Amino acid sequence: AQSVAQPEDQVNVAEGNPLTVKCTYSVSGNPYLFWYVQYPNRGLQFLLKYITGDNLVKGSYGFEAEFNKSQTSFHLKKPSALVSDSALYFCAVRVAGAGSYQLTFGKGTKLSVIP
Amino acid sequence: EPEVTQTPSHQVTQMGQEVILRCVPISNHLYFYWYRQILGQKVEFLVSFYNNEISEKSEIFDDQFSVERPDGSNFTLKIRSTKLEDSAMYFCASNLPAPEAFFGQGTRLTVV
Numbered sequence: 001a002q003s004v005a006q007p008e009d010q011v012n013v014a015e016g017n018p019l020t021v022k023c024t025y026s027v028s029g030n031p032y033l034f035w036y037v038q039y040p041n042r043g044l045q046f047l048l049k050y051i052t053g054d055n056l057v058k059g060s061y062g063f064e065a066e067f068n069k070s071q072t073s074f075h076l077k078k079p080s081a082l083v084s085d086s087a088l089y090f091c092a093v094r095v096a097g098a099g100s101y102q103l104t105f106g107k108g109t110k111l112s113v114i115p
Numbered sequence: 116e117p118e119v120t121q122t123p124s125h126q127v128t129q130m131g132q133e134v135i136l137r138c139v140p141i142s143n144h145l146y147f148y149w150y151r152q153i154l155g156q157k158v159e160f161l162v163s164f165y166n167n168e169i170s171e172k173s174e175i176f177d178d179q180f181s182v183e184r185p186d187g188s189n190f191t192l193k194i195r196s197t198k199l200e201d202s203a204m205y206f207c208a209s210n211l212p213a214p215e216a217f218f219g220q221g222t223r224l225t226v227v
Binding site: 032034036042043044045046049051090092100101102103104105106107108 | 119121146148150156157158159160163170171173206208210211214215216217218219220221
């Protein structure tokens with residue numbers, strides 16, 4: 001079974017400050033990892049993914065995430081937060097190459113960027 | 116940019132009624148999915164569909180649920196006899212050849 005933990009229900013950060021949204025995962029095998037963002041009354045928008053290769057991956061809107069295999073983590077980061085980054089962020093995982101494509105999501109972290 | 120589209124955006128139905136939620140996946144994608152998100156909870160996998168058949172389903176996807184690809188573009192989720200606990204946001208998604216799934220805007224289903 002695969003699982004994702006997002007330990008923080010809410011993260012508050014001041015505009016212009018760096019932000020981190022935490023994610024740890026558990027899978028049997030190699031993971032494919034994803035971050036999605038959900039704005040109010042909207043669908044899930046893909047931000048970035050880790051498949052293989054460089055542990056630091058860059059995505060949309062200046063976001064990046066670092067894959068750490070030993071800590072089974074995939075934290076989302078941004079060097080300078082914008083008010084418009086305020087949204088709900090979901091980390092998701094699936095097992096690489098297992099013939100299963102279903103995503104398992106974390107419960108989400110609400111990011112509030114304070115002007 | 117191609118996107119997954121879902122209709123309707125909001126559906127209100129009476130308990131016991133049948134509902135059909137519709138989706139148009141991205142045209143060159145091969146896998147199609149339904150997920151749901153009960154208000155305030157995590158997004159949960161319901162079913163995946165490939166090559167005109169279900170490839171995986173979760174324990175949520177019981178006999179009340181069915182999926183269909185009636186033509187070359189649409190992908191539907193039918194709930195045969197809705198219950199109050201079926202109230203949720205239902206997301207359609209598609210992917211492959213890319214590994215990331217692309218989600219539609221969702222259909223908010225309210226069962227009264």
